[in-house]
Amino acid sequence: MEQYFVDQRIENSQLILDDKEQYRHIITVLRHKVGDELYFVDNTRKLFQAKLVDIQPEKAIFEVVESKLSMTELPVDVTIACSLSKKDKIEWITQKATELGAVKIVFFRSRYSIMNWKNNVVDKKVSRLQEIAKNAAQQSKRRVIPEVSYLSDLDQLNNVSNDLKLVAYEESAKEGETSILAQQLQKVGVNSIIGVFGPEGGFSNEEFQSLVDHGYQSIGLGPRILRAETAPLYLLSVISYNYELRMNEE
Structure with missing residues (x-):
């Protein structure tokens, strides 16, 4: 229905x-x-x-x-924060991140973003994305409509209060790092997670170091280099497996 x-x-x-x-x-x-x-x-x-x-x-x-139907929300609150990219990719991320359980979806401007939003179009674009999130939440039988927002400066992510703060870094994948994400998700007492994802060109060294200096853990997302719109969906899928499917097997 x-x-x-x-x-x-x-x-x-x-x-x-x-x-x-x-x-x-x-x-x-x-x-x-x-x-x-x-x-x-x-x-x-x-x-x-x-x-x-x-x-x-x-x-x-x-x-x-x-209704007595089971709750459909993830056991942890997950925020997905992505650098700006083309319109169709942003809309895709919003729709699919909603279907996969994100409670907040943040877009931000970074040094190598291929798109920039002028101040006079931000409200209109966010409103459009919020409507996409609402429709996706209804279709996927969510109980929550994710909040979509925009940050004009990556530094605004430095002081978030999530229990677990992760930044996807392609250099970690190139170096063969495959276990840090799994280790981080085994931590006890995690109720909220934020994952930050750069543009196709990646973060600048200064941007990446600033995030790490403010408590973000650098993670790889498997051995392959993922597109900017694929990476956040990979993380949401891993979180779903860790906190829903795997836990139900135990």
């Missing part, structure tokens, strides 16, 4: 959907009829199964019951 996010708390057995855009999409575009069932996630991250019971000119009324 389809799933949608509503910006309200569902506190009883009835949901009145009067958001114009959602009403248009569900009733006018998809032509749902009385008796159809959907899922809604409220602003407390609770999932509800809903049955459409009445359609009025500007609102739809649903009977709802809290």
Whole structure:
């Protein structure tokens, strides 16, 4: 069944959907009829199964019951921070990182970024990416819509408070480093992780050293050199295996 996010708390057995855009999409575009069932996630991250019971000119009324389906979020909060790249790659990263469980997606400008955003277009571009994240979260049955943001300066990542701070560095892969990431993910008490990824041209030496000086651990992502849009998805997949699939086997 389809799933949608509503910006309200569902506190009883009835949901009145009067958001114009959602009403248009569900009733006018998809032509749902009385008796159809959907899922809604409220602003407390609770999932509800809903049955459409009445359609009025500007609102739809649903009977709802809290769902007992399992939580779909990663056991750890993961932030993916990527240097700016071409529009299609940024949109791809946003969509796929959402599907793989990221709770925050950050884009930033670095020395070798092939794209730069002027100040007057930042809000529009972030809004577009936020909509992509919302749609991907609904499609993948997430309980959380990732927050998408933009930083004009890489140094703004220096003082984040994540428990585990990782920076992907292609020189580590070239040197055959394959175990540091696995070692870092075995640490006890990790509730939040940030992974930082440079552009196709990599970080400058000064940028990389600044991140390391502020607590980031340099990691390789296997023996192959990955494209800028592939690397964050690799990390999210490894985190999913480590905290979801592997743990469920034990």
